[in-house]
Amino acid sequence: MLMSHKGRPARIxxxxxxxxxxxxxxxxxxxxxxxxxxxxxxRYWSAERQEAYVDAASSLKAxxxx
Numbered sequence: 001m002l003m004s005h006k007g008r009p010a011r012i013x014x015x016x017x018x019x020x021x022x023x024x025x026x027x028x029x030x031x032x033x034x035x036x037x038x039x040x041x042x043r044y045w046s047a048e049r050q051e052a053y054v055d056a057a058s059s060l061k062a063x064x065x066x
Contacts, residue, residue, distance in 0.1 A: 009036075012052065014045045030054040032061050 010025030019042070027036040031051035044053040046062065053059040 010039060012045075014047045014050050014052070016047050019045065028052040030058055032058040 005024040006026050008025040010021055010028055011023035012028055013020045013022055021039075025039075027038050028042060029035070030037055030053055031049070033054050035054050037052055037054050042052060044056060044059040045051060046053075046059070049062070051062060053062060
């Protein structure tokens with residue numbers, strides 16, 4: 001039986017310049033805006049804080065709160 005991960009959040013380990021999927025899913029949640037981010041669109045994250053961001057502005061905002 002094939003398992004579908006559509007609509008399920010992935011669990012990710014963020015590294016410098018890449019990430020590793022720990023639990024399959026099709027999206028992650030932005031740590032700032034709480035918007036879902038499809039894995040195919042994931043471009044911004046912090047390996048230090050282990051957080052994903054929907055865009056550069058959200059990433060910058062997270063830097064300011066740290």
